[in-house]
Amino acid sequence: MHLTVSEENYIKAIFHLQEADGTVSTNQLAANIHTKPASVTDMLKKLTSKRLLLYKPYQGVRLSSEGRKLALEIVRKHRLWESFLVDKLQFGWDEVHEVAEELEHISSKKLVDKLDQFLGNPRFDPHGDPIPDSNGVMVSLRQVNLLDLKPLTRAEVCSVGSQSPELLELLKHKQILIGTRLEVQCKFEFDHSLEIQLEARGNITISQQLAQALFVKTI
Amino acid sequence: MHLTVSEENYIKAIFHLQEADGTVSTNQLAANIHTKPASVTDMLKKLTSKRLLLYKPYQGVRLSSEGRKLALEIVRKHRLWESFLVDKLQFGWDEVHEVAEELEHISSKKLVDKLDQFLGNPRFDPHGDPIPDSNGVMVSLRQVNLLDLKPLTRAEVCSVGSQSPELLELLKHKQILIGTRLEVQCKFEFDHSLEIQLEARGNITISQQLAQALFVKTI
DNA sequence: AAAAATATTTAGATTTGTCTAAAAATATTT
Protein backbone atom coordinates (compact mmCIF):
# COMPACT_ATOMS: atom_id res chain seq x y z
CA MET A 1 0.00 0.00 0.00
CA HIS A 2 1.78 3.15 -1.19
CA LEU A 3 0.72 6.43 0.41
CA THR A 4 1.64 9.96 -0.62
CA VAL A 5 3.36 12.29 1.83
CA SER A 6 0.08 14.11 2.30
CA GLU A 7 -1.84 10.93 3.05
CA GLU A 8 0.82 9.88 5.55
CA ASN A 9 0.64 13.22 7.30
CA TYR A 10 -3.12 12.85 7.72
CA ILE A 11 -2.79 9.29 9.04
CA LYS A 12 -0.19 10.36 11.57
CA ALA A 13 -2.19 13.41 12.68
CA ILE A 14 -5.31 11.29 13.25
CA PHE A 15 -3.23 8.81 15.21
CA HIS A 16 -1.99 11.50 17.59
CA LEU A 17 -5.31 13.33 17.92
CA GLN A 18 -7.30 10.20 18.65
CA GLU A 19 -5.02 9.33 21.57
CA ALA A 20 -6.91 11.94 23.54
CA ASP A 21 -10.52 11.79 22.35
CA GLY A 22 -10.88 8.43 20.69
CA THR A 23 -12.48 10.12 17.73
CA VAL A 24 -11.26 13.15 15.79
CA SER A 25 -13.27 16.00 14.30
CA THR A 26 -12.79 17.62 10.92
CA ASN A 27 -11.94 21.00 12.44
CA GLN A 28 -9.42 19.51 14.85
CA LEU A 29 -7.65 17.87 11.97
CA ALA A 30 -7.76 21.00 9.82
CA ALA A 31 -6.20 23.04 12.61
CA ASN A 32 -3.55 20.41 13.26
CA ILE A 33 -2.50 19.97 9.66
CA HIS A 34 -2.89 23.63 8.67
CA THR A 35 -5.47 23.11 5.98
CA LYS A 36 -9.14 24.02 5.60
CA PRO A 37 -11.97 21.77 6.76
CA ALA A 38 -13.12 21.26 3.17
CA SER A 39 -9.75 19.78 2.25
CA VAL A 40 -9.91 17.50 5.26
CA THR A 41 -13.31 16.15 4.24
CA ASP A 42 -11.95 15.28 0.78
CA MET A 43 -8.97 13.47 2.24
CA LEU A 44 -11.11 11.59 4.77
CA LYS A 45 -13.22 10.27 1.91
CA LYS A 46 -10.15 9.15 0.00
CA LEU A 47 -8.49 7.42 2.96
CA THR A 48 -11.80 5.82 3.90
CA SER A 49 -12.09 4.34 0.41
CA LYS A 50 -8.62 2.87 1.00
CA ARG A 51 -9.97 1.30 4.19
CA LEU A 52 -7.57 3.16 6.45
CA LEU A 53 -10.24 5.07 8.37
CA LEU A 54 -13.55 4.52 10.09
CA TYR A 55 -15.47 7.63 9.11
CA LYS A 56 -19.10 8.63 9.59
CA PRO A 57 -19.90 12.00 7.98
CA TYR A 58 -20.50 14.65 10.68
CA GLN A 59 -19.55 12.09 13.36
CA GLY A 60 -15.76 12.25 13.29
CA VAL A 61 -13.15 9.73 12.28
CA ARG A 62 -10.71 7.19 13.69
CA LEU A 63 -8.11 4.86 12.27
CA SER A 64 -8.98 1.37 11.10
CA SER A 65 -6.58 -1.31 12.30
CA GLU A 66 -4.82 -1.10 8.94
CA GLY A 67 -4.57 2.68 9.36
CA ARG A 68 -3.22 2.31 12.86
CA LYS A 69 -0.56 -0.08 11.63
CA LEU A 70 0.58 2.44 9.03
CA ALA A 71 0.52 5.27 11.58
CA LEU A 72 2.82 3.31 13.85
CA GLU A 73 5.29 2.80 11.02
CA ILE A 74 5.40 6.53 10.41
CA VAL A 75 5.74 7.32 14.10
CA ARG A 76 8.53 4.74 14.32
CA LYS A 77 10.41 6.40 11.50
CA HIS A 78 9.85 9.89 12.88
CA ARG A 79 11.18 9.01 16.30
CA LEU A 80 14.12 6.94 15.03
CA TRP A 81 15.24 9.80 12.79
CA GLU A 82 14.91 12.23 15.70
CA SER A 83 17.12 9.91 17.74
CA PHE A 84 19.65 9.75 14.92
CA LEU A 85 19.78 13.54 14.59
CA VAL A 86 20.34 14.06 18.30
CA ASP A 87 22.54 11.07 19.15
CA LYS A 88 24.70 10.90 16.04
CA LEU A 89 24.59 14.31 14.39
CA GLN A 90 24.56 16.42 17.56
CA PHE A 91 21.36 18.30 16.81
CA GLY A 92 19.62 19.92 19.75
CA TRP A 93 16.42 18.13 20.79
CA ASP A 94 14.48 21.25 19.85
CA GLU A 95 15.78 21.35 16.25
CA VAL A 96 14.87 17.90 15.07
CA HIS A 97 11.13 17.88 14.63
CA GLU A 98 10.96 19.72 11.29
CA VAL A 99 13.65 17.59 9.69
CA ALA A 100 12.10 14.37 10.99
CA GLU A 101 8.81 15.56 9.52
CA GLU A 102 10.45 15.06 6.11
CA LEU A 103 12.57 12.01 6.88
CA GLU A 104 9.59 10.05 8.22
CA HIS A 105 8.31 9.70 4.65
CA ILE A 106 11.33 7.83 3.26
CA SER A 107 9.86 4.49 2.33
CA SER A 108 12.60 1.84 2.61
CA LYS A 109 11.71 -0.68 5.30
CA LYS A 110 15.27 -1.98 5.25
CA LEU A 111 16.59 1.52 5.94
CA VAL A 112 14.41 1.90 9.01
CA ASP A 113 15.42 -1.41 10.49
CA LYS A 114 19.13 -0.85 9.80
CA LEU A 115 18.87 2.60 11.34
CA ASP A 116 17.18 1.14 14.41
CA GLN A 117 20.02 -1.33 14.79
CA PHE A 118 22.67 1.35 14.18
CA LEU A 119 21.18 3.41 17.01
CA GLY A 120 21.18 0.42 19.36
CA ASN A 121 17.41 -0.16 19.26
CA PRO A 122 16.48 2.86 21.36
CA ARG A 123 13.17 2.59 23.22
CA PHE A 124 12.49 6.33 23.48
CA ASP A 125 13.12 9.34 21.29
CA PRO A 126 14.81 12.56 22.46
CA HIS A 127 11.48 13.89 23.75
CA GLY A 128 10.90 10.78 25.81
CA ASP A 129 8.25 9.39 23.49
CA PRO A 130 8.28 5.62 22.97
CA ILE A 131 9.50 4.22 19.64
CA PRO A 132 7.38 1.43 18.12
CA ASP A 133 9.38 -1.71 17.31
CA SER A 134 9.59 -3.22 13.83
CA ASN A 135 6.34 -5.12 14.43
CA GLY A 136 4.52 -1.91 15.26
CA VAL A 137 4.38 -2.57 18.99
CA MET A 138 4.74 0.55 21.12
CA VAL A 139 4.77 0.60 24.90
CA SER A 140 1.94 2.76 26.14
CA LEU A 141 2.99 5.46 28.48
CA ARG A 142 -0.20 4.81 30.33
CA GLN A 143 -1.34 8.01 31.85
CA VAL A 144 -0.89 8.40 35.52
CA ASN A 145 -2.73 10.31 38.21
CA LEU A 146 -1.15 13.63 39.06
CA LEU A 147 -1.32 12.65 42.74
CA ASP A 148 1.08 9.78 42.09
CA LEU A 149 3.86 11.85 40.52
CA LYS A 150 7.05 12.30 42.44
CA PRO A 151 8.48 15.79 42.96
CA LEU A 152 10.50 17.19 40.02
CA THR A 153 8.66 15.08 37.44
CA ARG A 154 7.54 16.90 34.30
CA ALA A 155 4.17 15.95 32.85
CA GLU A 156 1.46 16.95 30.43
CA VAL A 157 -2.22 16.97 31.30
CA CYS A 158 -4.10 14.57 29.04
CA SER A 159 -7.48 14.02 30.61
CA VAL A 160 -9.78 14.91 33.46
CA GLY A 161 -11.46 12.50 35.81
CA SER A 162 -14.87 14.09 35.65
CA GLN A 163 -16.93 16.48 33.55
CA SER A 164 -18.50 18.30 36.48
CA PRO A 165 -19.01 22.03 35.92
CA GLU A 166 -17.43 22.65 39.29
CA LEU A 167 -14.21 20.94 38.24
CA LEU A 168 -14.17 22.68 34.89
CA GLU A 169 -14.76 26.04 36.54
CA LEU A 170 -11.75 25.51 38.76
CA LEU A 171 -9.56 24.38 35.87
CA LYS A 172 -10.58 27.42 33.89
CA HIS A 173 -9.72 29.68 36.79
CA LYS A 174 -6.29 28.07 37.16
CA GLN A 175 -5.80 28.08 33.37
CA ILE A 176 -5.21 24.36 33.19
CA LEU A 177 -6.29 22.57 30.00
CA ILE A 178 -5.62 19.35 28.17
CA GLY A 179 -2.05 19.72 26.97
CA THR A 180 -0.87 22.00 29.77
CA ARG A 181 2.65 21.10 30.89
CA LEU A 182 3.79 21.20 34.44
CA GLU A 183 6.43 20.08 36.87
CA VAL A 184 5.65 18.87 40.38
CA GLN A 185 7.67 20.96 42.83
CA CYS A 186 6.78 19.44 46.19
CA LYS A 187 4.09 17.50 48.00
CA PHE A 188 2.74 18.13 51.50
CA GLU A 189 1.88 15.24 53.78
CA PHE A 190 -0.48 17.28 55.93
CA ASP A 191 -3.23 17.77 53.32
CA HIS A 192 -1.77 15.91 50.34
CA SER A 193 -1.64 19.15 48.38
CA LEU A 194 0.98 19.71 45.66
CA GLU A 195 2.90 22.70 44.50
CA ILE A 196 3.35 22.60 40.74
CA GLN A 197 5.10 24.82 38.27
CA LEU A 198 3.13 25.76 35.17
CA GLU A 199 5.25 26.59 32.15
CA ALA A 200 5.82 30.37 32.11
CA ARG A 201 3.12 30.94 34.71
CA GLY A 202 5.01 30.12 37.87
CA ASN A 203 4.08 28.01 40.89
CA ILE A 204 0.57 27.28 42.05
CA THR A 205 -0.95 25.01 44.67
CA ILE A 206 -3.24 22.11 43.78
CA SER A 207 -5.48 20.43 46.34
CA GLN A 208 -5.63 16.67 46.81
CA GLN A 209 -9.11 16.61 45.26
CA LEU A 210 -8.01 18.50 42.17
CA ALA A 211 -4.82 16.45 41.65
CA GLN A 212 -6.90 13.30 41.86
CA ALA A 213 -9.05 14.55 39.01
CA LEU A 214 -6.15 15.13 36.64
CA PHE A 215 -4.44 12.50 34.53
CA VAL A 216 -1.07 13.24 33.00
CA LYS A 217 1.60 11.62 30.96
CA THR A 218 5.18 12.19 31.97
CA ILE A 219 7.38 13.93 29.39
CA MET B 1 14.42 28.88 -4.01
CA HIS B 2 12.22 25.91 -3.16
CA LEU B 3 11.99 23.13 -5.74
CA THR B 4 9.63 20.17 -5.80
CA VAL B 5 10.99 16.62 -5.88
CA SER B 6 10.08 16.45 -9.54
CA GLU B 7 11.87 19.66 -10.42
CA GLU B 8 14.95 18.48 -8.53
CA ASN B 9 14.96 15.19 -10.41
CA TYR B 10 14.92 17.04 -13.73
CA ILE B 11 17.75 19.37 -12.66
CA LYS B 12 19.88 16.45 -11.57
CA ALA B 13 19.18 14.44 -14.75
CA ILE B 14 20.14 17.39 -16.95
CA PHE B 15 23.33 17.82 -14.94
CA HIS B 16 24.37 14.23 -15.54
CA LEU B 17 23.32 14.10 -19.19
CA GLN B 18 25.07 17.31 -20.13
CA GLU B 19 28.40 15.99 -18.81
CA ALA B 20 28.62 13.99 -21.99
CA ASP B 21 27.04 16.12 -24.71
CA GLY B 22 27.08 19.65 -23.38
CA THR B 23 23.45 20.03 -24.35
CA VAL B 24 20.58 17.66 -23.64
CA SER B 25 17.66 16.71 -25.88
CA THR B 26 14.02 16.32 -24.91
CA ASN B 27 13.97 12.63 -25.80
CA GLN B 28 17.17 11.89 -23.89
CA LEU B 29 15.66 13.46 -20.82
CA ALA B 30 12.33 11.67 -21.28
CA ALA B 31 14.11 8.31 -21.51
CA ASN B 32 16.29 9.06 -18.51
CA ILE B 33 13.50 10.21 -16.24
CA HIS B 34 10.90 7.72 -17.48
CA THR B 35 8.37 10.23 -18.68
CA LYS B 36 7.06 11.23 -22.09
CA PRO B 37 8.64 13.97 -24.22
CA ALA B 38 5.52 16.12 -23.87
CA SER B 39 5.92 16.16 -20.10
CA VAL B 40 9.57 17.09 -20.45
CA THR B 41 8.74 20.08 -22.63
CA ASP B 42 6.31 21.38 -20.01
CA MET B 43 8.89 21.05 -17.26
CA LEU B 44 11.62 22.67 -19.36
CA LYS B 45 9.36 25.68 -19.80
CA LYS B 46 8.69 25.88 -16.11
CA LEU B 47 12.33 25.56 -15.04
CA THR B 48 13.38 28.04 -17.70
CA SER B 49 10.93 30.58 -16.31
CA LYS B 50 12.65 30.03 -12.95
CA ARG B 51 15.97 30.85 -14.67
CA LEU B 52 17.50 27.45 -13.93
CA LEU B 53 17.89 26.41 -17.57
CA LEU B 54 19.13 27.76 -20.88
CA TYR B 55 16.54 26.40 -23.28
CA LYS B 56 15.90 27.05 -26.96
CA PRO B 57 12.84 25.17 -28.27
CA TYR B 58 13.89 22.33 -30.58
CA GLN B 59 17.57 23.07 -29.79
CA GLY B 60 18.09 21.27 -26.49
CA VAL B 61 18.74 22.53 -23.00
CA ARG B 62 21.53 23.02 -20.48
CA LEU B 63 21.75 24.28 -16.92
CA SER B 64 22.18 27.95 -16.11
CA SER B 65 24.82 28.68 -13.49
CA GLU B 66 22.05 28.87 -10.90
CA GLY B 67 20.74 25.49 -12.09
CA ARG B 68 24.19 23.98 -11.92
CA LYS B 69 24.60 25.19 -8.36
CA LEU B 70 21.35 23.49 -7.36
CA ALA B 71 22.31 20.31 -9.22
CA LEU B 72 25.55 20.12 -7.27
CA GLU B 73 23.66 20.42 -3.99
CA ILE B 74 21.46 17.50 -4.96
CA VAL B 75 24.41 15.41 -6.15
CA ARG B 76 26.19 16.20 -2.89
CA LYS B 77 23.23 14.96 -0.87
CA HIS B 78 22.78 11.86 -3.01
CA ARG B 79 26.42 10.80 -2.64
CA LEU B 80 26.67 11.62 1.05
CA TRP B 81 23.57 9.56 1.78
CA GLU B 82 24.97 6.67 -0.27
CA SER B 83 28.16 6.88 1.78
CA PHE B 84 26.13 6.85 4.98
CA LEU B 85 24.16 3.80 3.90
CA VAL B 86 27.28 1.82 2.99
CA ASP B 87 29.71 3.00 5.67
CA LYS B 88 27.37 3.25 8.65
CA LEU B 89 24.37 1.06 7.92
CA GLN B 90 26.20 -1.77 6.13
CA PHE B 91 24.20 -1.63 2.93
CA GLY B 92 25.81 -3.23 -0.11
CA TRP B 93 26.99 -0.70 -2.67
CA ASP B 94 24.45 -2.11 -5.11
CA GLU B 95 21.48 -1.46 -2.79
CA VAL B 96 21.86 2.23 -2.05
CA HIS B 97 20.92 4.07 -5.20
CA GLU B 98 17.13 3.80 -4.90
CA VAL B 99 17.09 4.92 -1.28
CA ALA B 100 19.45 7.82 -1.97
CA GLU B 101 17.11 8.82 -4.79
CA GLU B 102 14.59 9.67 -2.05
CA LEU B 103 16.96 10.97 0.61
CA GLU B 104 18.58 13.48 -1.76
CA HIS B 105 15.39 15.57 -1.59
CA ILE B 106 15.48 16.22 2.16
CA SER B 107 15.94 19.95 2.31
CA SER B 108 17.79 20.80 5.53
CA LYS B 109 21.18 22.35 4.73
CA LYS B 110 22.23 21.82 8.32
CA LEU B 111 21.47 18.12 8.06
CA VAL B 112 23.69 17.72 5.00
CA ASP B 113 26.64 19.49 6.55
CA LYS B 114 26.33 17.60 9.84
CA LEU B 115 26.08 14.34 7.92
CA ASP B 116 29.20 15.23 5.93
CA GLN B 117 31.07 15.87 9.16
CA PHE B 118 29.74 12.69 10.77
CA LEU B 119 31.07 10.67 7.82
CA GLY B 120 34.49 12.32 8.09
CA ASN B 121 34.09 14.54 5.01
CA PRO B 122 34.44 11.74 2.46
CA ARG B 123 35.73 12.80 -0.96
CA PHE B 124 34.19 9.91 -2.93
CA ASP B 125 30.98 7.92 -2.68
CA PRO B 126 30.79 4.10 -2.65
CA HIS B 127 30.78 4.01 -6.47
CA GLY B 128 33.95 6.10 -6.66
CA ASP B 129 32.15 9.29 -7.71
CA PRO B 130 33.40 12.57 -6.23
CA ILE B 131 31.27 14.34 -3.59
CA PRO B 132 30.87 18.12 -4.02
CA ASP B 133 31.88 20.09 -0.91
CA SER B 134 29.54 22.45 0.95
CA ASN B 135 30.44 25.25 -1.48
CA GLY B 136 29.44 23.13 -4.47
CA VAL B 137 33.00 22.44 -5.59
CA MET B 138 33.53 18.98 -7.04
CA VAL B 139 36.87 17.58 -8.22
CA SER B 140 36.75 16.25 -11.73
CA LEU B 141 38.30 12.82 -11.90
CA ARG B 142 40.51 12.62 -14.91
CA GLN B 143 39.86 8.96 -15.31
CA VAL B 144 40.15 6.83 -18.34
CA ASN B 145 37.95 4.12 -19.74
CA LEU B 146 39.28 0.61 -19.24
CA LEU B 147 38.68 -0.04 -22.94
CA ASP B 148 41.25 2.61 -23.83
CA LEU B 149 44.13 1.14 -21.82
CA LYS B 150 47.05 -0.36 -23.73
CA PRO B 151 48.26 -3.87 -22.86
CA LEU B 152 50.62 -4.17 -19.88
CA THR B 153 49.27 -0.99 -18.25
CA ARG B 154 48.55 -1.23 -14.53
CA ALA B 155 45.49 0.60 -13.22
CA GLU B 156 43.05 0.92 -10.34
CA VAL B 157 39.26 0.88 -10.73
CA CYS B 158 37.89 4.20 -9.52
CA SER B 159 34.31 4.40 -10.73
CA VAL B 160 31.55 2.68 -12.62
CA GLY B 161 29.69 4.08 -15.59
CA SER B 162 26.24 3.07 -14.43
CA GLN B 163 24.40 2.07 -11.29
CA SER B 164 22.39 -0.71 -12.90
CA PRO B 165 21.84 -3.73 -10.64
CA GLU B 166 22.87 -5.94 -13.57
CA LEU B 167 26.29 -4.29 -13.75
CA LEU B 168 26.74 -4.36 -10.00
CA GLU B 169 25.75 -8.03 -9.89
CA LEU B 170 28.38 -8.89 -12.47
CA LEU B 171 31.08 -6.92 -10.67
CA LYS B 172 30.20 -8.65 -7.43
CA HIS B 173 30.52 -12.02 -9.14
CA LYS B 174 33.90 -11.15 -10.62
CA GLN B 175 34.96 -9.60 -7.31
CA ILE B 176 35.79 -6.25 -8.83
CA LEU B 177 35.26 -3.21 -6.60
CA ILE B 178 36.31 0.42 -6.45
CA GLY B 179 40.03 0.23 -5.65
CA THR B 180 40.66 -3.12 -7.30
CA ARG B 181 44.02 -3.15 -9.07
CA LEU B 182 44.58 -4.79 -12.38
CA GLU B 183 46.90 -5.04 -15.34
CA VAL B 184 45.69 -5.31 -18.92
CA GLN B 185 47.22 -8.40 -20.45
CA CYS B 186 45.94 -8.35 -24.01
CA LYS B 187 43.08 -7.09 -26.15
CA PHE B 188 41.25 -9.00 -28.88
CA GLU B 189 40.16 -7.32 -32.06
CA PHE B 190 37.45 -9.86 -32.80
CA ASP B 191 35.04 -8.94 -30.00
CA HIS B 192 37.01 -6.16 -28.29
CA SER B 193 37.29 -8.24 -25.16
CA LEU B 194 40.23 -7.84 -22.77
CA GLU B 195 42.21 -10.23 -20.67
CA ILE B 196 43.18 -8.60 -17.40
CA GLN B 197 45.18 -9.75 -14.42
CA LEU B 198 43.62 -9.13 -11.02
CA GLU B 199 46.09 -8.86 -8.16
CA ALA B 200 46.22 -12.24 -6.38
CA ARG B 201 43.36 -13.66 -8.42
CA GLY B 202 44.97 -14.34 -11.76
CA ASN B 203 43.70 -13.62 -15.26
CA ILE B 204 40.09 -13.13 -16.26
CA THR B 205 38.31 -12.07 -19.40
CA ILE B 206 36.27 -8.88 -19.58
CA SER B 207 33.72 -8.21 -22.31
CA GLN B 208 33.66 -5.01 -24.30
CA GLN B 209 30.46 -3.96 -22.55
CA LEU B 210 31.92 -4.47 -19.12
CA ALA B 211 35.22 -2.71 -19.91
CA GLN B 212 33.25 0.25 -21.20
CA ALA B 213 31.45 0.55 -17.88
CA LEU B 214 34.66 0.70 -15.84
CA PHE B 215 36.74 3.81 -15.29
CA VAL B 216 40.28 3.51 -13.97
CA LYS B 217 43.30 5.56 -13.13
CA THR B 218 46.71 4.30 -14.19
CA ILE B 219 49.23 3.54 -11.44
C1' DA C 1 15.41 19.75 -53.31
C1' DA C 2 11.69 16.76 -52.21
C1' DA C 3 10.15 13.12 -49.54
C1' DA C 4 10.35 10.46 -45.54
C1' DA C 5 11.60 9.76 -40.93
C1' DT C 6 12.42 11.51 -36.49
C1' DA C 7 12.18 14.78 -32.76
C1' DT C 8 9.73 18.24 -30.43
C1' DT C 9 5.98 21.06 -29.15
C1' DT C 10 1.03 22.13 -28.57
C1' DA C 11 -3.75 21.03 -27.34
C1' DG C 12 -6.63 19.03 -24.43
C1' DA C 13 -7.58 15.61 -20.68
C1' DT C 14 -6.67 13.46 -16.00
C1' DT C 15 -5.24 12.95 -11.10
C1' DT C 16 -3.94 14.90 -6.70
C1' DG C 17 -4.31 18.13 -3.24
C1' DT C 18 -5.65 22.33 -2.22
C1' DC C 19 -8.86 26.52 -1.89
C1' DT C 20 -13.44 29.72 -1.35
C1' DA C 21 -18.23 30.18 -1.03
C1' DA C 22 -22.58 28.18 -0.31
C1' DA C 23 -25.53 24.56 1.52
C1' DA C 24 -26.70 21.28 4.98
C1' DA C 25 -26.30 19.08 9.42
C1' DT C 26 -25.54 19.38 14.31
C1' DA C 27 -25.09 21.74 18.72
C1' DT C 28 -26.16 25.55 21.76
C1' DT C 29 -28.81 29.19 23.54
C1' DT C 30 -32.87 31.51 24.44
Added chain:
DNA sequence: AAATATTTTTAGACAAATCTAAATATTTTT
Protein backbone atom coordinates in the same frame (compact mmCIF):
# COMPACT_ATOMS: atom_id res chain seq x y z
C1' DA D 1 -39.18 24.13 20.67
C1' DA D 2 -37.40 27.87 18.01
C1' DA D 3 -33.77 30.63 16.93
C1' DT D 4 -28.98 31.08 16.57
C1' DA D 5 -24.36 29.61 16.21
C1' DT D 6 -21.09 26.28 14.94
C1' DT D 7 -19.40 22.46 12.37
C1' DT D 8 -19.15 19.84 8.38
C1' DT D 9 -19.96 18.75 3.69
C1' DT D 10 -20.72 19.90 -1.19
C1' DA D 11 -19.91 22.48 -5.45
C1' DG D 12 -16.91 24.49 -8.31
C1' DA D 13 -12.23 26.34 -9.23
C1' DC D 14 -7.12 26.09 -9.56
C1' DA D 15 -2.05 24.73 -9.85
C1' DA D 16 1.17 20.87 -10.50
C1' DA D 17 2.60 17.00 -12.97
C1' DT D 18 1.53 13.80 -15.88
C1' DC D 19 -0.58 11.53 -20.22
C1' DT D 20 -2.29 10.76 -25.46
C1' DA D 21 -3.02 12.43 -29.91
C1' DA D 22 -2.24 15.83 -33.23
C1' DA D 23 0.52 19.51 -35.23
C1' DT D 24 4.92 21.40 -36.36
C1' DA D 25 9.95 21.63 -36.80
C1' DT D 26 14.27 19.44 -37.85
C1' DT D 27 17.16 15.88 -39.77
C1' DT D 28 18.11 12.26 -42.91
C1' DT D 29 17.49 9.80 -47.04
C1' DT D 30 16.53 9.42 -51.68
